Amino acid sequence: MSPSPGFVEIPLADGGWERVDLRETRQWKDHPQPFASRVAFAAAHVVADPRGENVPGAPAVVDWESTLAFRRELFRFGFGVAEAMDTAQRNMGLDWPAVQELVRRSAEQAREYDARIASGAGTDQAAPGSLATVAAVRDAYAEQVAFVESTGSQVILMASRQLAAIAQGPDDYVTVYADLLRQAREPVILHWLGEAFDPQLAGYWGSRDVDAATATFLDLVREHAAKVDGVKVSLLSADHEVALRAALPDGVRLYTGDDFHYPELIRGDGTHHSDALLGAFAAVAPAASAALTALDDGDLALYDDEMAPTLALSRHVFEAPTYHYKTGIAFLSWLSGHQPGFTMVAGLQSARSSVHLGRLFALANDAQLLPDPELAAHRLRLWLESAGVAR
Template identity: 50%
Template sequence: MSLSLKLPMPDGRVETYALSGTPHVAPATRPTFNRIAYAAAHVVSDPLRDSDPWGKPSIDWDRTIAYRHHLWSLGFRIAEAMDTSQRGMGLDWTGAQELIRQSMAASRSVEGADLACGAGTDHLDPAAARDLDDVIRAYETQVEFVESQGGRVILMASRALARVAKSADDYRKVYRRMLSQAKDKVILHWLGDMFDPQLRGYWGSEKFEDALDTVLTIIGENRGKVEGIKISLLDNAREIELRNRLPEGVLCYTGDDFNYAELIEGDGEKYSHALLGIFDAVAIPASLALSALASGDTARFRAIIEPTVPLSRRIFEAPTQYYKAGVVFLAWLNGHQDHFMMPAGMQSARGITHYADVFRLADRSGVLANPDLAVRRMAHLTGVYGIG
């Protein structure tokens, strides 16, 4: 007997939806990949202690760290304290410090566990930034903390820098300073304004070609300190152009949650590694697909990964910065947390028809690991909205 439930349609009707997907099963042992694959991981709220969810949200550290163990067991590296963890949208720098501290400690107990940590300027209110020196000091504070914990740095894009920089040369100055001081190689972070409108004009220009030239100049001048760059523009052609022009030995990490399947597979000569928020949400099928790719089974890679792409595109639809809601929604449906509540109440950023579509697409792509649990929880959520 198939599972079914009532789900809303975009036109206001309610349908009876029968599940049809086959859940993917996690590998019995930790797999190995031939692509570097970072999953940017979310944080879990603690609703029983959360008296000020907008101002000072409470975090369930046990569940948050348990989810990192889940991702490590599937072969992923962790991109810690990134925008998927709601940096600047619910998780402040104090919370990010505790997250980095606890994740670094947890990684030491797991053989082969790896993570890199986001260092930005989000403790500096962009409106309070007076000049580049303020931005540099803010970056230095966070980089020094990450390095003090033994972490490797992902140098996050800065809202404050986007506000005070007057030219591409200002970006070169700030990045030259930060890269020259870094203990180890870092990953740069090119986050498009669809993810954060305050980053419009990053790298000193709203024109992609000019921004690309600036990025390549920064990398070329500091290539001994740059492991790679994550690019999140949701435009595969632009990512490929960057990838083709990177210096030898500098890695391209796709952050394109619309086109990751083809970018990771590559064109036969070049390919992208991955640093993706969607890997948090589709961790099991992504792990299986990457394992197949590593074994040379491209057909199986495509068969598993490609059905997750429509799901990802729905989760990351505009306004894209609210994608975290879909990520946490799937973690709840799959039993990794007991509630659907997020820091700053971010679960309210999407409507019930959006969640219904995410549910359908998750079913069809095999992402619902426990369909019975997922149906019960989805029925509970739709009931709150007066459905069923």
């Protein structure tokens, strides 16, 4: 790589360019142990094999070495791994055989590092439209739950597109989830993924009215609280999350999935707080680790200062259409040197524009989250040139 100037120019939507001066990298402190005051999971992405046939509709071909190394980077900063979630392109290219291999390998590595792992169990092994009854959906869920448990990972019960498609009302959701909770060996995490992340999940819990859906959800949690470690809510509504966490039974955590408001929700209101299970943490792990360390030390001002620069970056990564946020996570991983190329399963690297990804670089640079700014700038220039938008 030839020497580069200390700046890069990013494209603007109006055809212009913006100069971004490279900030000196920050030497972030390792934090290999879990945090004391909050439970924090980072939902990790998968790295596609750049030689693989990772085109839309093809089975996923994963770069296992880079994928597992990225999880070790999260362990390094104190995070547990939320595995095989929507960040890993569940229902967007990561097929069930690849999910099984991912969870198996990741759980084995987590044991080696004495790190926490929780993995998604859903119904996506079944072809769309192939599950015609509530019982069939329950059985598909049960198959995945049994597999995740067999690896030693904690279970995250993900939202099911198949259940959303056939459920006639709240009772069908309660029937499926109650059976699964009774069968689970250990307490699970329930994941309520909103339609901003997956439009096919609109009306989950049997109603498009959020208050009605929340009532059903809460009744389920209260009835089976002994089998619910916590709930992850990804509705991108801070007000809803604050109200929900106050209504949860004692001992049931609220794992925020709100990538737009997480600093205030994790900080808490003096009475209640949210723990975290966030895709954003895969992009901002060093800074979030510094913030959570400050929170452990009771230094709220430092917590706020460390978290603040991450929020603009996260909001950009998750801007509408929110379900394409995975592209930004993978792009940042490539810029940061964590993977050899910017390739994604199902060809999802095409899901964000050069303008969006250029701004992503600028925000990561502002937050001092690029381990090698010159390498990141070099890679950005190469990518812009290949996209036809270089100066």
